[in-house]
Amino acid sequence: MRRLLSFGCVLALSLALPPLSAQDKAEDNPAVRKLNRDIPRHKDFLSRIEQSKGAGDVVFLGDSITHGWEGQPKAWQEHFGAFNPVNLGIGGDQTGHVLWRITDGKELENLKPKAAVIMIGTNNTGGHTAEQIAGGIKAIVEELKRQKPGIKVLVLGVFPRGNPGDAERTVEQIAEAVKPINEELKKEKPDVKLLNAAVRQLGQSRGTIPAAKLNKKIADINAIIAKLDDGKTVFYKDIGKEFLDPSGGLSGDIMPDYLHLSGKGYDLWGKAIKGDVEKMLK
Numbered sequence: 001m002r003r004l005l006s007f008g009c010v011l012a013l014s015l016a017l018p019p020l021s022a023q024d025k026a027e028d029n030p031a032v033r034k035l036n037r038d039i040p041r042h043k044d045f046l047s048r049i050e051q052s053k054g055a056g057d058v059v060f061l062g063d064s065i066t067h068g069w070e071g072q073p074k075a076w077q078e079h080f081g082a083f084n085p086v087n088l089g090i091g092g093d094q095t096g097h098v099l100w101r102i103t104d105g106k107e108l109e110n111l112k113p114k115a116a117v118i119m120i121g122t123n124n125t126g127g128h129t130a131e132q133i134a135g136g137i138k139a140i141v142e143e144l145k146r147q148k149p150g151i152k153v154l155v156l157g158v159f160p161r162g163n164p165g166d167a168e169r170t171v172e173q174i175a176e177a178v179k180p181i182n183e184e185l186k187k188e189k190p191d192v193k194l195l196n197a198a199v200r201q202l203g204q205s206r207g208t209i210p211a212a213k214l215n216k217k218i219a220d221i222n223a224i225i226a227k228l229d230d231g232k233t234v235f236y237k238d239i240g241k242e243f244l245d246p247s248g249g250l251s252g253d254i255m256p257d258y259l260h261l262s263g264k265g266y267d268l269w270g271k272a273i274k275g276d277v278e279k280m281l282k
Contacts, residue, residue: 019118031128031136034104035096044106045088049110056086058115058277059108060141061098063123065260072266079270083277086111094123095136108147110240115280116144117273119156122259130220133158137225140175140236152280155229155274157238158223160250162214162258167207177201206252215252221231235280239272 049056058080060066066089069076076085084236088107090097098120101107118140141153169177180198184190218226222238229236243254243265250258254265 003087013239015204017066020090023126026033029132029135031095031124031132032099032129032139033096033188034100035094037093037097037101037105039090040102041090042107045107046105049086049107054110054112055084056113057084057281058117058121059086059088059113060117060124061102062089062117062206063093066119067091067148068260069266072098072193072263074269075263079267081278082169083115083281086113092122092123095119095120095140098140099136102140102143102147108144109208113151114146115152116148117154117156117277117279118144119159120124120160122161122218123250125158125215125217125221130217133221134218134224135222141228145233152231153234154276156238156273156279157225157232157236157240158218159261160218160233160240160243161255162209162250163257164209166209166213167252167258169207206256208245208249209258211248214248235276237276239269242268242272 021090034190066087067227069087069089076087088101090101093101098118118137120140121133121137124136128136139157144151180201181195184195184198198223222240225236226236228234243250243261245251254259254262254268256262
């Protein structure tokens with residue numbers, strides 16, 4: 001009777017507890033596994049940090065989109081120069097690479113930042129679920145807080161992206177693009193070289209990916225990581241709408257390859273979070 005009672009208690013307890021899925025276990029999440037990033041750019045970070053004696057009030061952690069700020073020095077200085085920023089973006093990084101860099105790679109060891117801006121996860125979308133990617137981002141935030149207890153963190157929603165093959169041109173865009181071809185064809189002896197150049201240019205003309213054809217996993221990731229915001233030391237902000245047109249489409253003028261930002265895109269990014277960074281540093 002006693003054995004039956006004990007079994008009944010165990011059974012009741014097991015039914016009361018929600019089952020743990022693989023997603024709930026960090027060690028089972030591939031987006032949380034550290035990925036070695038001991039490459040020249042990482043080593044350059046360590047060298048720069050050493051030379052500056054750890055100067056830097058706000059660190060930007062991310063992939064090629066963050067890395068790309070280095071190609072926009074005017075906008076970087078205009079929006080963040082006053083905050084003594086440090087760019088720790090590396091092209092191709094997934095969440096696991098960033099985790100390795102701030103742990104085994106010791107990129108934060110000699111820094112004393114007051115704030116961090118994180119924009120990571122787009123490179124995970126091809127192989128990981130939204131839940132796994134969100135778990136990887138959460139792990140980065142937790143590691144930042146563990147190493148730098150007083151730090152404030154701005155987690156940015158993963159930026160919108162899409163397949164270039166889904167970009168559509170308006171009638172006006174097409175008419176404008178074929179104008180040079182039509183003008184040349186009107187001539188008695190059209191210049192074949194100019195025509196070929198115009199045709200190539202036509203193929204490179206940028207369109208807009210409709211909202212319905214943008215990567216849907218992005219919204220799922222952002223819905224989860226939005227919950228990281230505690231209103232005290234971790235803040236979430238989705239600035240994706242800044243890059244979209246009134247219909248929710250993604251223009252090639254903002255992201256030429258529908259993933260990486262143009263100069264105009266970086267300016268929009270800077271304007272969208274400058275005030276947030278300033279608040280974190282007060």
